[in-house]
Every structure is written in structure tokens, then in C-alpha cells.
Amino acid sequence: DVKVTQSSRYLVKRTGEKVFLECVQDMDHENMFWYRQDPGLGLRLIYFSYDVKMKEKGDIPEGYSVSREKKERFSLILESASTNQTSMYLCASSFGTANSPLHFGNGTRLTVT
């Protein structure tokens, strides 16, 4: 079974802090994604990566950056956390073939106070 592991289940940070969300997958997937899940808005893509050191902006990249130094690890960085970034963050991975299923982690609930 594919395992996508997000380092924290719950995280509470203060406004202005730099926040790192870590994600690791164990299936040698080429693609990795960060989504944000908010009630009534579904899943919105923040950033994705189709190879090591490669990254592409998703639909809502403002206020976020990412890092992919190793194939299995994809980090989401909030440079200066704000209260409107309070949300559930989901990491996912997939093979590099078209329409390969996404495998999601269980999410990190981030609260910015």
C-alpha cells in the first residue's frame, strides 16, 4: 500500500511565524502535490512537483512556497503565516503517467492565531 505521511496532524502557529509542513511518500512517485481543504471550497491546489527540484504553481500559490530536494519528500512553506492560512493541508503523490490516481496523506490541521 502506498503510504503518504504528513509530519504533523495538528499544528498551532502564531501570525508571522515561518511554518514548514513536511510530506514523505514511500512509493517512488514522480508527482507530489499540496492541496488546501476548506469547507465549501473543496480541495484547492497550492503547488505541485513532477520531479526533484521542479515545482509548478497551482491555483492558490500566494503566501506559500515549496521545496523538493529528494524524490520522496515535498515540503510546504508558509513564509509568514497569516490567520487566513488556517486550514487543513493535504499532501498527495502519484506516478508520472497521465491520470494516475492521487494518494493522499491524512492531512495537517494548521491553526494560525
Place this chain on the structure above:
Amino acid sequence: QQQVKQSPQSLIVQKGGISIINCAYENTAFDYFPWYQQFPGKGPALLIAIRPDVSEKKEGRFTISFNKSAKQFSLHIMDSQPGDSATYFCAASSQDSSYKLIFGSGTRLLVRP
């Protein structure tokens, strides 16, 4: 701009009944339409998917109906069970951006015993 519109936002069905969730899309280039199922505390997981060259796909109690001319697709859950209680997301992607799934806003399904 919401490219995939999902309804209803929530749905309550009695055990044994039929659950129906609808999605409509705008981009005629979309050529892959998956449904993801998410249980509380877990990440979404692929449930079933369809391509526009067929009008229906069935897997067990789950069926996708696809209407290309109307740009709509729906998920039918036959003989709904309490274990089907979850949030369901429709999604769509196109060949020219096959890594990027556009998700609907989600439907919270509760199946009463």
C-alpha cells in the same frame, strides 16, 4: 472561477436508499472525471473514474453517469449503507494538464441506519 460545480453540499439518505451527487463542468477539454471518497480524519481516496468516451461506469454499488453534451456527471450509490457516510469529491482534468485535478466543493453524505 469554479470550474467544477458540485451539488448538493450535504445529503442524508436512509439505509438501502440511492444517493445521487451531481457535478457540472465548464471546460470542454476535460477528459478524465474521477470521484474521491474521504472518511473523517483521513485523506481522500480514489473511488471510481470515467472518461468521456463512455456514458456509464459501474463498480459494485457505485455508478458514474456521464452526459457529455450537458457537461455533467453524477455519482450514484445504490443500496446506500452507513459505512458509505463520507465526503465525496468529483474532479476533472484535461490531457494538456494531466497532473492537475480540479476538484468540486464536496458533498457530505450521511446514511442513516
